[in-house]
Amino acid sequence: MSAPRDFGPWLLLVACALALVCGLRAPVAAETTPAPEASASAAVVTHGLGPLPNGASVPERLRPPGAEVDDGGPSPVIFPVQSIGIRFDHARHVGLGATCTTCHDRARTSRSSSDSLLPAGTRCDACHGTNHRGDTVTANGDPLSACATCHLGYRPADGQRVLRTSLPPPHLRFDHAVHAERGIACASCHGAVGSLELATVDQLPRMRGCFSCHTSDAPKGAKPSRACPTCHLTEHGTLLVTTFAEGKLEPPAWLHDAEHGPDWLERHKRVAGDDSAFCASCHAERFCTNCHDGRVRPRQVHPNDFLSMHAVAARQNSPTCTSCHQEQSFCLSCHQRAGITMSGPVGNLTHQGRFHPPPAIWTEGPRGPGHHSWEAERNLNACVSCHTERDCATCHATAAMGGVGSGSTSGRHTDPHPPGFVTRCGRALRQNARPCLVCHDPTDPDLSSCR
């Protein structure tokens, strides 16, 4: 009898592949706030609307250290999306003699990442001929002092109302003062802002850039901490906070090769097996135990109706099963309860039919595919999930121990030992003789030859 054909899964796969191809061709949206439409009055001043004139992309040499090509800016989970309501040309101001701290002087003393380092409007007054003091902002009539010179979308009818600039504090610990005291230039983290017009979220630091100092390769004499909590927020002792309103904090690919992509579940053991302490930076034990030692089937591991097809899965990839399940307890006890084991309370249900292929194939035939020895060598874990040692010893133990004989010179030639066993049987016997004695009488010559 053959299985009925169902093309549903194939159609689904083809549809997903098409969606992937279409998605790859589509432009990637940058995580930046689109600039508001410029007003007619602002059309005179065209600079300062973006990092470079005419929307040109910022060359790598001007971006912050660690920024990758087309990385879309720093993570919005660390640096929440900003809303910039002004135009500003950093390059022009630097050309006029300004330095970073001319406007951002608080950066030298700031101890917390939640400090606002944006200059107040009063900082502009001296040059622009404006007066931002008090409740009402005034201008001297010079074009430079016009509100629309800086405030995006401003129209005279707006009066004192301008677009709001919002730079939410990052989800980080950062002490500008410490870095300034150590002579670390602004560009070391922010890139060449002085060569750009508007500084966007893209000029904020990248973790890879931080690693140029916060790692073993630190500049001589410096001793920056390499621990995650130096910069990342923590909770529950030393666990990093990973859940924010903006999303989940996840590691980038270059950090321990631990990008939590959609197939992360399939490959996480490689990282966890090598460096579980790295995982423990963010995950408490219960995160692991919920799947590996849970009592509710994790849907992301076992799809719906896995119960019906778990036997096929076990035959195909049993090493994966054993990463969570004990065969001689978890698997065996349920199989015994279900009556599909050789030794068990409702086993040997001969009236219900044989579980394995007929004896002519399973036990008597040549040892090719379909024979139980082939299957055991191919995937022993599948055997161990149903059989106890008694089932195997029935035939494989020597006659002296209750089996039907074994060995190369006697019995039914049911010696299961692997090739080359004789060279290591002595060591195994000394380390643990118990499995030897299950099948061999202590006086068995084969056993004596190993001593």
Place this chain on the structure above:
Amino acid sequence: MLAGMRRRVPLAVTCVACVLGFLGGARRAAAYESEIDASVAAQFYTLESPYGEPLLRRRRYTNTLGISLYDLQGDRSTNGPVLSFRSRVRLDADLGQDPAERDPTSSRFVPGLEQAPFDLMYAYLEGERYFGGAFGFRLGRQYVADVLGWWSFDGAEVALRTPAYLRFEAYGGLEQRSGLPMLTTPRFQADGVARGSRDDLRADQWTSYLEQSQVAPAFGVAVETSDLWWLHARLTYRRVTNRDSVVISPFLPTDGVIRTYSQDRVSTERFGGSLRLSPVSFGSLSGSIVYDFYAGLVSEQSLALDAYATSRLTFGADYERVVPTFDADSIFNWFAHSAVTSMTGRADVRLSRRLDAALNFGARLFETLGDPTTFAATSDQAVVKRELDPFTMLFGRYRYNDGSVSLRSQADYGARGHRIGADVTHRQEYSRGYYDSLVVLSLYDFKDELRPDRYATSFSYVLGCGMKPGGLGDRARLGVEWEHAMNRLVGQRYRVLATLDLSVFR
């Protein structure tokens, strides 16, 4: 009292209470933070034997309680010493069991089956970053996770970090096994032997179900690199010893005397190494190896190479070879000859911060060894034979502010059957997370070639919803899920899952 809890509960509860009392009294209440979380899961479903009977009713209630204390050292500093205590206990009851399944005099008796096992998952005191970050320790029931596997023991671990980017680790104690007085389970002992309490069994009854080995001394050492983000390597060694008396032969000897073996002997003795090298942003190279001293073979080896083609596209290739090994008490060690080798290619693309996808494809190679001197001297055993099972998996994920849609599909083929299908999962939050919903649709086709009658196309769905009771925010969630699977073999199968999660952090 529920079976399985018995006399072990009071002792364990007393011990945990004493530790908590000690810690609580050691500091002013305001000096540390505490976290208590509890979850309750109730599951109702029925399993059917492939023969149609027996029917197993599952009425499972799982209660988990976690108690943790943080910053016991007092004032917190970003990189200063940290002292904390973490614990978690669990009651896993199945009230749908037939009492006859636990009655040794019944023909339906299943050895080792417990109605309500109650276990202490972990409970340890941990100190970190002492002496300028050089020293750390753990004391109590704890996990060790490395290339040797995920393992648990009762004892102590100390770690020493040196300025030379090396960290040394040593631990010792008792492997967590059922039979210990502290609410233990057999989940962490090596596989291959069915054992547990034989308290109610006659000596000649279920001889292949061995008396549980209660005290298994264990120790391990490890050295690994630390603080090098581009390199991590770990070498680890662990040895566990079986000490208790164990029955030798599963058959009753003609003289009626059950023979036992009582000498101290190896349970597991393994050495492992792992390495990850990612010095540049081009990619990563990693590998691992495990050597089993008792079986005398390399039981696991793997090698993986990832290439970051762009910041959004990664290609990878994995190789993994596994030979099953077991507790040294198990005869199955000597039936395990051959490896399962998996070779996987991988492409992972991040189309945007919201949309990503991954494709895995490859094959598993199954080998069987032939040796005419140990197998029957027939020519068909003289060569190594191989079977290749191809597989592919496709994953997709779209995440947005209030929810996500994800796809997980796979196609496995081979001489032992096929499994092909996909799940589509949709999660959605409403009213700023106050309510949430879950929809899962699955379609799979499978066939077991060893049992030609076991084939079916299965469709199933899950509908779920949850809510966070008012005033408690993210600290509480009440959820219900309904699962309905239908296929030719089982007809209709239903499952109901109800969960309640609570968390208090102060």
